[in-house]
Amino acid sequence: MDHHLTPLDVTQLPTWKGLRQHRQDLAGFSLRQAFAEDPERFKQFSLSACGLLLDFSKNLVRADTLELLVKLAEEARLDDAIKAMFRGDVINASERRPVLHTALRRPIGDKVRVEGTDVMPEVHRVLHQMTELVGSVHNGLWRGYTEKPITDVVNIGIGGSFLGPQLVSEALLPFAQKGVRCHYLANIDGSEFRELACRLNAETTLFIVSSKSFGTLETLKNAQAARAWYLAQGGSEEELYRHFIAVSSNKEAAVAFGIREENIFPMWDWVGGRYSLWSAIGLPIAMSIGISNFKELLSGAYSMDQHFQSTPFERNIPVILGLLGVWYGDFWGARSHAILPYDYYLRNFTDHLQQLDMESNGKSVRQDGTPVTAGTGPVIWGGVGCNGQHAYHQLLHQGTQLIPADFIVPVSSYNPVADHHQWLFANCLSQSQALMLGKSREEAEAELRAKGLPEEEVQRLAPHKVVPGNRPSNTLVMERISPRRLGALIAMYEHKVYVQSVLWGINAFDQWGVELGKELGKTVYSRLTGQDEAQAEDGSTQGLIDFFRARHRG
Ligand code: F6P
Numbered sequence: 369m370d371h372h373l374t375p376l377d378v379t380q381l382p383t384w385k386g387l388r389q390h391r392q393d394l395a396g397f398s399l400r401q402a403f404a405e406d407p408e409r410f411k412q413f414s415l416s417a418c419g420l421l422l423d424f425s426k427n428l429v430r431a432d433t434l435e436l437l438v439k440l441a442e443e444a445r446l447d448d449a450i451k452a453m454f455r456g457d458v459i460n461a462s463e464r465r466p467v468l469h470t471a472l473r474r475p476i477g478d479k480v481r482v483e484g485t486d487v488m489p490e491v492h493r494v495l496h497q498m499t500e501l502v503g504s505v506h507n508g509l510w511r512g513y514t515e516k517p518i519t520d521v522v523n524i525g526i527g528g529s530f531l532g533p534q535l536v537s538e539a540l541l542p543f544a545q546k547g548v549r550c551h552y553l554a555n556i557d558g559s560e561f562r563e564l565a566c567r568l569n570a571e572t573t574l575f576i577v578s579s580k581s582f583g584t585l586e587t588l589k590n591a592q593a594a595r596a597w598y599l600a601q602g603g604s605e606e607e608l609y610r611h612f613i614a615v616s617s618n619k620e621a622a623v624a625f626g627i628r629e630e631n632i633f634p635m636w637d638w639v640g641g642r643y644s645l646w647s648a649i650g651l652p653i654a655m656s657i658g659i660s661n662f663k664e665l666l667s668g669a670y671s672m673d674q675h676f677q678s679t680p681f682e683r684n685i686p687v688i689l690g691l692l693g694v695w696y697g698d699f700w701g702a703r704s705h706a707i708l709p710y711d712y713y714l715r716n717f718t719d720h721l722q723q724l725d726m727e728s729n730g731k732s733v734r735q736d737g738t739p740v741t742a743g744t745g746p747v748i749w750g751g752v753g754c755n756g757q758h759a760y761h762q763l764l765h766q767g768t769q770l771i772p773a774d775f776i777v778p779v780s781s782y783n784p785v786a787d788h789h790q791w792l793f794a795n796c797l798s799q800s801q802a803l804m805l806g807k808s809r810e811e812a813e814a815e816l817r818a819k820g821l822p823e824e825e826v827q828r829l830a831p832h833k834v835v836p837g838n839r840p841s842n843t844l845v846m847e848r849i850s851p852r853r854l855g856a857l858i859a860m861y862e863h864k865v866y867v868q869s870v871l872w873g874i875n876a877f878d879q880w881g882v883e884l885g886k887e888l889g890k891t892v893y894s895r896l897t898g899q900d901e902a903q904a905e906d907g908s909t910q911g912l913i914d915f916f917r918a919r920h921r922g
Contacts, residue, residue: 375734375873376444379741383440390436391699397428399804399838415685418671418856422685423843426804427692427772428700437691438681441871446687449870450677456482456638460877461735467877468636469643469862473670473855482638494634494648499659501613501651505574506545506658513607514571522551522564523652524594525578526586527723528641529615530554532858533578535720536645536665537656539713539854542782550656553594556586561593570601575612576651577627580635580644582618585886591625615648640877642723643862661851668855676863686860689774689842690867696772696840697743704747706764706773708756710796713849714776718750721861728865728876735875744872745865753777754795764803765835773841775800776857780848796843806837896920 378384403409403425413425413434429437452459456466471480471487479486504510508517523533534552537544551564575594579587591612598611609631614622617635633648645653646666654662672686681687696702705725707718729745750756750773764771777796781789807815812833816826846853869876894900895913904910 374736377741378440378444378871378873381440381443383436383443387436387440387695387699390433394428394430394433397430397838399426399428399840400806402430415683415688417675417679417685418668418860419846419850419853420685420856420860421845422688423845424688424692426800427840427842428838429692429695433695434682434688434691437695438687440694441681441687441691441867444871446681446867446870449866453866454673454677456480460640460875462875462878462880463637465877466638467640467643468638469640469646470673472639472646473666473673473859475667475670487636487638490634490636495663497633498648498651498654498662502654502659502662505548505655508547510574510610512571512573512610513603516572518548518574519572520549520551520568521574521576521652521655522553522568522594523576523578524553524587524590525576525615525649526554526584527727528644529578529580529584529587529649531716531720531723532642532645533650533652535714535716536650536653536854536858538716539849540653540657540661540665540851541713542849543657543661543851545656545658548655550652552652553590554586556589558593561590561597565594565597570598570603570611573598573611576655577612577614577616577622577625578649578651579615580617580639580641580649582614582616582621582625585889588625595626613651615651642727643877645858657851664851665855668850668852668857669859670855671852672856672859672863676859686863687867689860689864690871692772692840692842693746693864693868694742694871696770697746700770702746702770702772703743704749704769704771706771707748707750708753708773708775708796708799709750710753710775710777710792711849712752713782715752717776718748718752720858722748724861725865727879727882729869729872729874730881731869731872731874731876734873736873740872740874742872744874745868753799754792757795757799761799764839765806770839773800773803773839775841775843777843778846778848782848800841800843802835802837803839803841804837806835806839807833808837809834 410423410425414421414423453467454470456468458464459467466482468480468482472491474480474488476492478488480488505518510518512518523530530552537550553561553564577587577591595612603611608626609628612627613631614627615633615635616622617637619632622632623629633651635644635647635649639647646669650662676684676686693705707721709715709717725745725748731744732740734740764773775796777793809830812830813826816829865876892909895902895904896916904913
């Protein structure tokens with residue numbers, strides 16, 4: 369068995385112990401001071417690759433911290449684990465699967481074997497199939513049941529079959545092709561369905577039922593509702609194939625739903641849901657931005673794959689980000705990580721990263737089933753700046769927790785309005801600066817005195833005005849968002865998550881915890897609807913079932 373499936377105990381590695389000691393040595397470390405003493409700090413702690421600039425100088429690290437973290441990665445044999453993933457080894461141990469979303473962005477001619485078969489011809493065949501479909505919709509050749517061209521594409525899917533495609537298609541709206549609008553239907557919530565349906569015309573709407581398993585409750589219920597709506601609007605069963613296509617690895621179930629075999633785009637076991645936007649699950653992206661831009665997105669991700677595989681750890685962006693996360697989580701007690709994009713088009717970025725990171729690294733046992741020995745994935749949260757500044761940033765600045773943050777910001781806007789973008793960029797920088805510098809008691813007092821306040825008032829207010837500072841952040845800067853840069857950015861976070869999973873010895877590619885809720889959901893449903901009169905296992909659930917049954921009106 370490969371070593372990454374019988375993981376090393378990271379906490380027993382010599383450098384883990386070294387880092388514990390180092391953390392104590394850094395007890396009085398001051399970022400303010402570090403910058404004051406070292407004018408080269410920005411240069412020393414920033415990296416550029418694949419159209420991204422990462423400034424990680426505002427972190428609680430010295431050069432020797434990074435040396436230790438890199439050493440830890442070496443002791444954990446991260447290099448072998450990276451090779452194993454790209455090679456197609458079975459690194460998803462519990463499901464006995466290789467993990468090859470990286471194959472989806474490889475160029476023609478590359479070879480990647482799964483159980484002896486090169487999967488690349490199939491990957492490019494599907495890309496070609498996508499090209500044809502997108503072309504025929506954009507050119508108006510694909511017609512609805514009244515021979516009208518398609519104007520609206522609705523992606524029905526949830527989790528990875530929703531978040532990645534939604535993030536990308538909305539982030540790349542400046543690249544959207546005219547004529548086709550994209551919509552997303554994810555939740556099993558009639559209100560979401562109705563609010564969308566009333567904006568659609570069945571004659572010109574194409575539904576993509578996007579589900580790797582074709583067994584996800586929310587997706588199947590929405591697909592059934594969409595079919596009923598289409599029929600009620602005047603569509604017929606015979607013409608259904610013009611309005612429903614699917615992306616799934618469960619062809620039989622998609623055919624049973626009524627989708628023609630030639631309109632089913634395949635998925636593979638070796639692509640996890642949250643890593644699937646690069647596959648045919650990305651069809652709504654391609655429908656929105658066109659296939660050439662979709663290919664640019666893939667090549668941006670591919671460039672990050674190359675960077676990740678070939679760059680020494682100390683200059684490797686995903687490795688550095690992963691190690692910093694381990695540093696804060698396991699040595700500084702950080703329990704969450706804020707993702708703060710300063711760009712309207714990236715407003716869904718945090719949602720995608722929540723699934724990517726939390727579904728991947730929210731684990732308590734290691735690959736071999738033994739309990740983890742270190743803390744694992746943090747809570748990922750955040751949202752678009754400046755909105756967050758007027759909401760939760762207060763806690764970042766003065767709360768009692770250490771919360772590392774990633775600021776993500778483009779240098780230029782697609783929509784220059786007066787000096788908005790200069791202000792947006794300035795806000796982004798000043799937030800990370802404020803987190804880092806803080807405001808000392810002396811500064812707070814001096815400021816209040818300068819306003820002419822009496823000393824008593826100065827002393828009363830000063831403690832409230834103190835901002836501890838020394839709070840770490842990364843800043844990721846790019847020129848405008850483009851398909852290539854966005855592809856690189858998303859792939860960067862995928863690899864960061866993998867780096868951390870390797871260090872912790874966990875499987876980033878299964879999600880068994882989600883299954884329990886799904887199973888219990890079925891039982892609760894049958895009790896809510898009276899199909900099963902048995903009492904719930906606990907009084908709380910039973911009390912809520914009784915409440916629902918007594919009052920439910922529709
Ligand atoms: O329930 C979680 C999950 O399995 C995710 O991992 C996945 O992205 C999502 O559900 C949707 O799954 P599917 O594409 O099979 O409908």
